[in-house]
Amino acid sequence: MTRDTRFSALAADSRWQKAWESANCFATPDLAAEPSDRPKAYILEMFPYPSGRIHMGHVRNYAMGDVLARFKRMTGHDVLHPMGWDAFGMPAENAAMEKGVHPGAWTRENIASMRAQLKRLGLAIDWNREFATCDPDYYGPEQSLFIDLYKAGLVYRKESYVNWDPVDMTVLANEQVIDGRGWRSGALVEKKKLSQWFLKITDFAADLLDGLKGLDQWPEKVRLMQENWIGRSTGLEFSFKSVGGKPGFDVFTTRPDTLFGASFAAISPDHPLAEKLAKDSPDLAAFIAECRRQGTSAEQLETADKNGFNTGLTVEHPLDPNWHLPVWVVNYVLMDYGTGAVFGCPAHDQRDLDFARKYDLPVHRVIADGDEHHQVYHGDEAYTGPGRLVNSHFLDGMTIDEAKAAVIARAEHDGWGKGTTVWRLRDWGVSRQRYWGTPIPFIHCDSCGTIPVPKEQLPVVLPEDVDFSVPGNPLDRHPTWKHVDCPSCGGKALRETDTLDTFVDSSWYFLRFASAPADRPFDPDVIARWLPVDQYIGGIEHAILHLLYARFWTRALQHLGMIHVKEPFRSLFTQGMVTHETYSRAQGEGQPTLYFTPTEINRTADGATLLSDGSSIDVGRVIKMSKSKKNVVDPDAILDQYGADAARWFMLSDSPPERDLPWSEAGIEGAWRFAQRLWRVFSDTENVGDGSEDKALARTLHQSVAAIGAEIEALGFNKAVAKVYALVNAVEKAKPSATRAEACRALILLVAPMMPHLAEEAWAELPESQRTTALVADAQWPEVDPALLVDDEVTIAIQIGGKLRETFTFAKGADKADVEAAALAQPKIVEMLAGAQPKKVIVVPDRLVNIVV
RNA sequence: GCGGGCGUGGCGGAAUUGGUAGACGCGCUGGUUUUAGGUACCAGUAUCGUAAGAUGUGGGGGUUCGAGUCCCUUCGCCCGCACCA
Numbered sequence: 001m002t003r004d005t006r007f008s009a010l011a012a013d014s015r016w017q018k019a020w021e022s023a024n025c026f027a028t029p030d031l032a033a034e035p036s037d038r039p040k041a042y043i044l045e046m047f048p049y050p051s052g053r054i055h056m057g058h059v060r061n062y063a064m065g066d067v068l069a070r071f072k073r074m075t076g077h078d079v080l081h082p083m084g085w086d087a088f089g090m091p092a093e094n095a096a097m098e099k100g101v102h103p104g105a106w107t108r109e110n111i112a113s114m115r116a117q118l119k120r121l122g123l124a125i126d127w128n129r130e131f132a133t134c135d136p137d138y139y140g141p142e143q144s145l146f147i148d149l150y151k152a153g154l155v156y157r158k159e160s161y162v163n164w165d166p167v168d169m170t171v172l173a174n175e176q177v178i179d180g181r182g183w184r185s186g187a188l189v190e191k192k193k194l195s196q197w198f199l200k201i202t203d204f205a206a207d208l209l210d211g212l213k214g215l216d217q218w219p220e221k222v223r224l225m226q227e228n229w230i231g232r233s234t235g236l237e238f239s240f241k242s243v244g245g246k247p248g249f250d251v252f253t254t255r256p257d258t259l260f261g262a263s264f265a266a267i268s269p270d271h272p273l274a275e276k277l278a279k280d281s282p283d284l285a286a287f288i289a290e291c292r293r294q295g296t297s298a299e300q301l302e303t304a305d306k307n308g309f310n311t312g313l314t315v316e317h318p319l320d321p322n323w324h325l326p327v328w329v330v331n332y333v334l335m336d337y338g339t340g341a342v343f344g345c346p347a348h349d350q351r352d353l354d355f356a357r358k359y360d361l362p363v364h365r366v367i368a369d370g371d372e373h374h375q376v377y378h379g380d381e382a383y384t385g386p387g388r389l390v391n392s393h394f395l396d397g398m399t400i401d402e403a404k405a406a407v408i409a410r411a412e413h414d415g416w417g418k419g420t421t422v423w424r425l426r427d428w429g430v431s432r433q434r435y436w437g438t439p440i441p442f443i444h445c446d447s448c449g450t451i452p453v454p455k456e457q458l459p460v461v462l463p464e465d466v467d468f469s470v471p472g473n474p475l476d477r478h479p480t481w482k483h484v485d486c487p488s489c490g491g492k493a494l495r496e497t498d499t500l501d502t503f504v505d506s507s508w509y510f511l512r513f514a515s516a517p518a519d520r521p522f523d524p525d526v527i528a529r530w531l532p533v534d535q536y537i538g539g540i541e542h543a544i545l546h547l548l549y550a551r552f553w554t555r556a557l558q559h560l561g562m563i564h565v566k567e568p569f570r571s572l573f574t575q576g577m578v579t580h581e582t583y584s585r586a587q588g589e590g591q592p593t594l595y596f597t598p599t600e601i602n603r604t605a606d607g608a609t610l611l612s613d614g615s616s617i618d619v620g621r622v623i624k625m626s627k628s629k630k631n632v633v634d635p636d637a638i639l640d641q642y643g644a645d646a647a648r649w650f651m652l653s654d655s656p657p658e659r660d661l662p663w664s665e666a667g668i669e670g671a672w673r674f675a676q677r678l679w680r681v682f683s684d685t686e687n688v689g690d691g692s693e694d695k696a697l698a699r700t701l702h703q704s705v706a707a708i709g710a711e712i713e714a715l716g717f718n719k720a721v722a723k724v725y726a727l728v729n730a731v732e733k734a735k736p737s738a739t740r741a742e743a744c745r746a747l748i749l750l751v752a753p754m755m756p757h758l759a760e761e762a763w764a765e766l767p768e769s770q771r772t773t774a775l776v777a778d779a780q781w782p783e784v785d786p787a788l789l790v791d792d793e794v795t796i797a798i799q800i801g802g803k804l805r806e807t808f809t810f811a812k813g814a815d816k817a818d819v820e821a822a823a824l825a826q827p828k829i830v831e832m833l834a835g836a837q838p839k840k841v842i843v844v845p846d847r848l849v850n851i852v853v
Numbered sequence: 854g855c856g857g858g859c860g861u862g863g864c865g866g867a868a869u870u871g872g873u874a875g876a877c878g879c880g881c882u883g884g885u886u887u888u889a890g891g892u893a894c895c896a897g898u899a900u901c902g903u904a905a906g907a908u909g910u911g912g913g914g915g916u917u918c919g920a921g922u923c924c925c926u927u928c929g930c931c932c933g934c935a936c937c938a
Contacts, residue, residue: 221857221933228856228934235938253938266938304936332936342938350854351936424937543933654865654878662865666879673892674878680893722867722877729877797873802919804873842918848872852918 007679009643041072046538050110056578070753082513085132133505140459141521143441164192217571231424238417240315252338257403260392261366270335347377437499445486445493507553582620645755652717682762694739702788797848823849
């Protein structure tokens with residue numbers, strides 16, 4: 001006899017979502033007002049950009065965080081699990097330009113529909129704390145923090161060459177330039193000189209690098225990527241004196257040991273000296289122009305020739321004033337690294353060697369690995385390995401490290417150079433010539449200079465009446481907005497019209513979630529209770545940009561004494577993407593390939609056909625879901641058809657969370673069937689039990705509770721899911737008993753983090769006496785009886801010569817000798833040994849016996 | 854070029870310190886129920902073999918009583934960075 005054999009997901013979803021909302025279940029405890037001795041858990045998923053619709057990647061990301069947040073609640077934690085919107089950015093302005101809607105209206109509509117979609121997933125989120133970064137209530141405090149950083153000397157303005165995206169008509173940070181193209185528009189980036197706002201992230205370069213060591217709960221990969229991005233190099237910086245009294249220049253090298261191998265000096269085409277010389281030399285000017293045209297994409301660099309222009313200048317070798325080196329302008333020296341100038345040592349640097357061979361410059365060997373000590377170096381491969389110094393006067397015979405130290409010591413003693421560290425990391429340019437961003441709260445006054453907006457005048461709110469009919473910054477051409485009185489002298493002044501890079505918005509939102517007072521950015525005492533974020537979950541694509549900026553911003557605020565944490569995210573998890581096959585049809589020469597959505601396709605075991613006309617379709621690789629390849633599945637359609645629990649379950653099953661998850665129809669159907677099966681187990685009236693005990697099931701149950709909890713804690717959702725299946729299998733096979741009834745109740749709790757609606761429905765059906773709380777969302781995770789975690793019998797394997805021959809069961813923890821005797825007495829073993837005396841018997845307690853013959 | 858990761862059935866993937874490879878799911882095969890079925894249930898499913906047995910974690914070699922796991926070597930795929938001095 002069963003009650004209701006079908007679980008009606010759609011009805012259950014909305015019923016329980018309403019129940020949670022009206023019970024205000026997921027409200028964050030106010031730790032400042034009511035101190036708690038419970039452990040805290042700040043669970044955060046990267047907040048979404050409100051593009052319009054959620055996609056499966058969101059579903060996966062938020063399902064994972066939600067399981068953890070619900071589990072933490074069930075295991076007695078004070079949980080903060082918020083949601084908000086990274087709401088500023090270019091797509092809103094693009095929509096404004098294309099469709100004539102206001103970016104704000106477009107964004108708010110998107111937020112409304114995406115919020116509704118997220119709510120359908122049944123997330124245990126404290127929606128009371130929701131905000132969007134485009135709220136003046138959010139960006140006002142951000143402006144205040146920006147001014148604080150300015151006052152602390154961490155914000156400055158500088159005239160500089162910037163990466164200009166000619167399509168988006170805005171400046172890009174170095175981090176946003178990929179292969180010489182804008183990260184968003186894909187347009188070739190141009191160099192342009194502009195006055196820009198910068199954040200002094202380089203002040204924290206060493207600390208940001210050091211801090212990585214302590215982030216032992218971050219993926220190794222992300223730490224390495226940040227390490228490489230920060231890019232620390234140590235070496236010698238020294239000056240080349242020009243021959244003939246002309247100005248010299250500084251160079252940086254990590255290989256001061258090879259200084260006697262120098263055969264030329266090289267400066268970047270963008271070096272001030274090169275530009276100066278170009279004024280008197282049309283040939284050089286032409287060469288520089290040619291260099292600037294050269295692309296910087298991977299393929300272009302691969303094939304790019306080393307080109308140079310001999311300036312005719314010479315410089316003195318710092319260790320031998322009579323040794324003069326020619327000065328070349330070369331295309332492979334970058335202005336924005338080191339000093340924009342190097343000395344060329346062809347024998348021990350591949351680029352210099354390529355260059356020297358092309359222009360027939362000398363190649364002096366100064367490092368030798370063996371007997372080869374000749375001064376002239378042959379071959380086309382520079383030697384960069386270990387060895388000892390040769391042909392290098394006072395350095396001869398030293399190791400590379402000794403020689404480096406000796407040259408630096410000599411340079412410092414004689415005053416022509418010093419040991420130094422250079423960083424690859426640049427200061428963070430945050431100016432954007434856009435409307436839809438946080439206005440930079442500064443005012444330019446002819447008499448007072450550039451001064452911050454007084455804090456009592458914050459927030460500087462974006463004007464609503466803006467015109468997107470022409471490219472460029474609408475703030476700049478707004479008729480009145482920028483015209484203000486100088487807060488200092490009262491005279492006519494101009495408001496800054498640049499807005500902040502949206503990565504600034506996401507650099508402190510996790511603080512605002514924890515504490516959002518009306519009169520300041522956050523309350524330090526509350527921050528101290530919640531931060532750091534205990535588990536941060538998001539995509540690997542933020543490994544550098546967002547995660548580095550957030551680490552910097554947190555440090556900067558700590559430096560100002562405003563908060564007491566340095567690292568915002570204690571544990572980071574980067575989840576894999578949701579992928580799907582592609583369906584396409586080639587259209588012949590010169591025509592773009594046609595792609596089809598999964599809903600247009602009939603997929604069979606051996607191929608795919610178009611539903612509309614039955615014609616056959618090419619099945620392509622399983623790749624990340626993307627609109628352009630049309631291999632997307634709409635979450636709303638899935639929720640309509642299968643309900644939130646099946647969708648969540650599928651997102652958590654099978655694939656390890658850090659790996660890509662191939663979406664499949666069979667997979668979601670399997671999840672749905674499992675929900676139905678669970679429902680049948682829960683509805684089975686035999687659950688009442690007959691009062692008897694089932695020891696074996698009790699063991700399985702308690703072992704499952706322990707294992708599932710441990711797997712959720714470790715974000716091993718796929719493994720937790722497998723253990724749930726195994727437990728359900730065991731419960732189904734078990735005969736009615738008190739234990740079985742207990743197992744069914746526990747099972748509700750075990751699946752509650754993953755399938756919360758089904759769990760609530762089943763919980764509500766339980767007899768009153770078994771329900772400790774009204775909602776399963778508030779219930780306790782089942783207790784584990786440690787005595788039941790260990791079996792009293794174990795299966796022991798018997799190997800002969802390392803090959804498995806037999807297994808038998810034996811008492812757990814038995815004496816080695818007893819186990820050995822029992823193994824040797826097994827009939828099959830007796831037969832196989834045929835009286836032969838084992839040379840040796842290895843007994844691994846409770847595991848196996850290996851007989852060596 | 855530099856750095857990192859991954860190779861296990863038809864598929865997604867399990868596998869404490871080296872200790873019974875393939876848990877769990879999908880798919881597939883056969884069967885049983887049911888008002889039709891796309892539901893449910895039972896049995897099976899690494900490969901070869903009727904079986905006994907043999908083989909098997911990308912390839913080759915090594916250490917070991919014992920290797921998916923450790924070492925050497927090699928092949929393939931994926932990701933990140935990249936003329937960084």
